[in-house]
Amino acid sequence: MSSENFSQRYTEFLNGRSPLDVKSFYPTTKGSHIEIIEMVLLQQALFLGGETREVVFNPKPSVNIIEFSDMISGESLVLARSVWHEDIINYRGSLYVSDPVVKFGQYEAGLYVTKRNVALQNLPQEQLEQLTVVANPRWRVDWRALNNTDINIVSFIGPWETMLNMVETEVVDAMLINFSVSQDLLLNFEGREYVPIQNIKMMLPDSRHFIVSKNHPQGEMIFAALNRGLKILRAQGVLDKALKQSGFISHLVDDWRYVNQQMLNPIQGAP
């Protein structure tokens, strides 16, 4: 967890408060906010679930031969952030998978284009086949979402910034990005501005969960506490509030149309 300076920004966000006292989840630091919020939510859930001990975060490099190997081996107990379900299905034998933090169909993203490209911003859904989007095939959920539309995909494995630069330089038209927290959904990255194609949103077809090691001696207990706490947080509406306030779920796009609606609600039975 050393990338993107999460630890430092986490401390900045708390600003001396206990994570259990956080009631407002509006972003106050620069950069991706959901990771910080998840750290807070995890602790609140554990606390509510009966685990009152203080949580200690151990930053670890996120790249390993087998993902989550620390968790699998039991060296780590809980992952500080949520993961896509499909990334851990083959490790379910070693990992406890919590109730979803982000439910299936809750995760929405926009197709961001450069702000100067006014024509693209108003591209009607029927003309999506003209659009070319850059995507990383390792981000399997994004990849699947895009593959179930008429959009043309340019595969790219590399830094996020380079992908954005591909949009900037018009190598591609757009990129799939979480809706921005700002009021006009504008994404400002290093002085360059990007906006989503209007009235179009994409559902990322998976759920996100916290994971707890099964091989850790306290795994079972902690997992039970976590799930209890998460149920309470969901019942209190804290989970949804946190996702909304952090900008993860944007009410601005409530009435926008999904381009991959069929992945959420397929026609049942024979065609």
Add this chain to the structure above:
Amino acid sequence: MKGLSWLLAYWLLSFGTWASVSVESSSQREDLSKMLMHLTDSLKEDYDLNLLPQVRVLREQSKQLGAKNLQARSLLLEGLIRQHFGDYKHSLVLHNDALNIAKNLDMPALEVQIYLALAQLEMDLERFRYAQQLLDQAYHLITTKVLAEQAHALMGEYILWQGSLYLLKGSFRQALAMLSDANLIEYKMLSSKLALARAWAYLSIGEYQRAEGLISSDFVKLAELKRNLHLRVRYQLMSATASLQSGDFAMAINTAKHALNETFGTRFLTEQSMLQNILAGAYAQLGDFEQAHLYLKRFALSQQALNLQKRNNKLLQLEAQYSLAAQKQQLSVLEKDNALQAQQLVQHQQQIDNAHLAQQRGVLGLLLIALVVGFGYWRWQNKRYLITLKQQVTERTAELAERNKRLQALSFTDSLTGLNNRHYFFSVIDAQIKPDPSKNNEKQEMIFCLLDIDHFKKVNDTYGHAAGDIVLQTVADILKQCTRESDLVIRWGGEEFLIVMPNMTHNEAIEAVERVRRQVECFPFLVNEQPIQVTCSIGFAPYPLTNGANHTLSWEQVIELADNGLYMAKKEHRNAWVGLHSLNQPLNSSIKQLNEDYRSLINSGQVVASTSY
């Protein structure tokens, strides 16, 4: 008759031959159909390369027999086998050939099978959008054209491949909806394949219990698994995955290893890589990192091989796209060319039409211009002619007038002296004597004066007529000089001149007459360079003149009186003049009498006159 019987025999013979051929061909067809059935069944078990020679024999024979139906099916079979071994290019060609035949023969069921085969091919090439289009076409044909008894089986196939496409695209909920339990029950023939596909969908979303339930259910037929290696391997893959997800690592390893052994030396690279991945995952979670690492390496190698295959396929795809694009470009160039040519043709036609029209217009215009010009010319000529005519008329008129004038002048002029003649005098005298009302003064009276050259005959006789003429001309000149503008000088005849002097009193007349007499007398006449003496005698009388009885004399009478005076002057003197002043008493005697008695009348005082002598 003989010829006719021969013909009959020949006809019978040929009919017999045809009949035997037809029987033979129908039995051959039957054989081929059986062969096709057998091959199709074998193919359902496995795509065996050893089937290819038979398939080709079938195709050749059916081609020779003209059995298009069988030919198309054999094409499809070969295409399917080739496709399975990665020869996408040729299988595409074969499928398309088969499709052409099927379309021509109107065999929708076969068409559906070909569309489904093509859809599989596109799925192998990861061209999901095209695969979806082909599946849509297949579905449309099944629901609209295919007969009911064939439609059911084809619909099952369609559901299987549509479900598979959803799985490949990662739309697992759609896959589950398509490969529903109801469909598994409905399409029993395909239930194993459908169930395995559905199980894969469950495993993709981590619902391993459901997957386990499915693969151990009756939907998956063990007999079928026994026959079909590919199906069996897939079954084991599902089982191993389910075991892995459930945390039964030993079972997962066991099943996966077994499956891997079965696939050893086979072409199921995808399944192999997945099994290796399962093994790596299972060993890692068991803490056996050595084994995990080993299988991870193998997995990486398989993945590499798969990627290579994919890359080749993509390359193929790109090439195909490129050649298609090139073709399209060529086509569009040709189309453009055609369009251009058509346009040019149209333009040419238009040009020709325009030229035609222009020509017509030109001709019309020329005609019009010619007409206008002609008309104008005609008018102009006409006008000119008229003008010329008018001019001529004017000229002629003027000429005529001039001639008339000249004629008149000639007729009024004495050619020798240039003086007016008697005609002239007669033509103007009436106007002359008419009293002018505007001039009411004393000098109303005028003088009629007659002059005669003395001894003129003698001049003519002595010097010749030419000399006489010179004398006459000279006298005339003297008269012109000695008279006023308003006076009339007339050559009265022979050597006699008449001078009419208006507005003149008797005394003034005396002066004038005297002047003339003296001029003539003094003028140095030269005849044949000899000076000669010429004199003249003059008589004059006033007008108006009344006799005693208030009777006004006419101008003729006045001239007669003047002539009387001349006569008297000649008779009594020559180179002299006699001028009548008035008549003192009533003159009863006639003019003739006056002439003779002029002297006596003067002397008696009845006539008042003056003389120069």
